[in-house]
Amino acid sequence: MLPHILTLDLGTAGCKVVVFSIKGEMIGSGYDSYPLCQQHAGWVEQDPKAWWASSIRASREALRNSKIDSSAIKVIGVTGQMSGIVPLDKKGSPLRPSIIWMDRRAVSQAERLRKHLGGKYLYEITGHRIDPAFFAVKAMWIKENEPEIFKRTHIFLMPKDYLRFRLTGLFATDHGDASGSMLLDLRKKDWSSKLLAELDIPLEKLPLLKSPNEIAGDISAEASRLLGVPINTPVTVGSGDAICATLGAGVSEEGICHDVTGTSTIASVCADEPVIDRKMRVITNCYGVEGKWLIEAPSSTSGAILNWFKDCFAGEEASIANETGRDVFELLSEEASHVKPGADGLMLLPYFQGERSPIWDPEARGVIAGLTLAHTKSHAIRGIFESTSYLLRDLIETIEDLGISVREVRATGGGSKSRFWLQTKADVTGRNIKSLKVRETSPLGAMILASCAVHYYRDTKEAIENVLKVDEVFEPDRSLHDLYSQNFSTYKEIYQRMKGIRFG
The missing domain is CATH 3.30.420.40 (ATPase, nucleotide binding domain)
Structure with a gap:
């Protein structure tokens, strides 16, 4: 047996x-x-x-x-x-x-x-x-x-x-x-x-x-x-769920970033030594791969914003989902796809619950900028997908600023179910985004550690080579990446102009 x-x-x-x-x-x-x-x-x-x-x-x-x-x-x-x-x-x-x-x-x-x-x-x-x-x-x-x-x-x-x-x-x-x-x-x-x-x-x-x-x-x-x-x-x-999730995503060497998007987004990479950031933008943990440390850049909200929008403004889509058995977030993705990239100038700042990495500002607030009478609900939905993709890019660039390169991203969590979102992330970050066969990677990471403990595999790297299975690869559209790079500069400028303002 x-x-x-x-x-x-x-x-x-x-x-x-x-x-x-x-x-x-x-x-x-x-x-x-x-x-x-x-x-x-x-x-x-x-x-x-x-x-x-x-x-x-x-x-x-x-x-x-x-x-x-x-x-x-x-x-x-x-x-x-x-x-x-x-x-x-x-x-x-x-x-x-x-x-x-x-x-x-x-x-x-x-x-x-x-x-x-x-x-x-x-x-x-x-x-x-x-x-x-x-x-x-x-x-x-x-x-x-x-x-x-x-x-x-x-x-x-x-x-x-x-x-x-x-x-x-x-x-x-x-x-x-x-x-x-x-x-x-x-x-x-x-x-x-x-x-x-x-x-x-x-x-x-x-x-x-x-x-x-x-x-x-x-x-x-x-x-x-x-x-x-x-x-x-x-x-x-064993180890903690965030550590096992990154291990289950196959992060065993520099160059691979784990994007887990659920309520929030966390970008994680591994390094050969502890990383102590003078600006304290990231956190560092011991890791489950021999001789490596886990570097994490955690945000506060990403998927939670999409969920907030669904609860407040997507009653029609929720009714259609109930009648047809389709997923309401799939319907929202379809609506967003009908709007051209850049959302005709509409942009969000996704700091709806303050923000952790990279700015660590509990007083930061969400912003919807660039609104005109020509914008529709579909523009707002696309704006959410794009702004949370800018957020991922900001986290990746923060990591790279510490001297750790990122050549590809492996996506897990509830957000990885949306092909539209993953393609947007690829276009915004300019990197291949890979979805995995097993999307809940914490149990898989625990399985990798257990299999090594009883010597089914020589080490965690060999275990990852044998158990990790990529589902789909999303490659960036270079022309869209150029557009999004211009918008990303605006995205960062909005926070700089808004951070002195306190609301309520």
């Missing part, structure tokens, strides 16, 4: 479990959701026990749908949401709900950290800007607001590491997830003694650091029974 790999992907809305062949083919999948708890403004929590329950149900569903004998599962991979914090007691029981990445309660702690240590100082050690989203700032909040919980905490884990603990009993994390904690010395690949001392966080409360393609241990008898997989199946350490 051919070996298969089971991967658990602990997302924000639910747990997705996929059964892969060793060639990276999706044989079966399962999904189970869990709620967000938002008791106060800016607070977002989840119950770790709900994660575990969902992973059990999703695993059993994936195995049923795969129609293989469970004895074919030879290794388990793990990935999941990053930057959350899970305090556990000595028995491994959660002491409170997990404060996840979306939570913004620790604003005052982040600001105090910025004033006390300085953003540049922390960035040079960790490769990250100070933000309430990160694990370290959440730990500060717990220590100050729930001191008894902090005192009783035996270990703090990241979300996916809690799942692995339930599978194997091991308290550990990988260097990639740890580098998103704002407590890891990026160059040393170890917890920063300086930062732990400054924040008064005991080292013994942090998990053991391991490589993402290591075996963490074998699945326990209880977890084996609950998930329906063979006892003593090895479980890998």
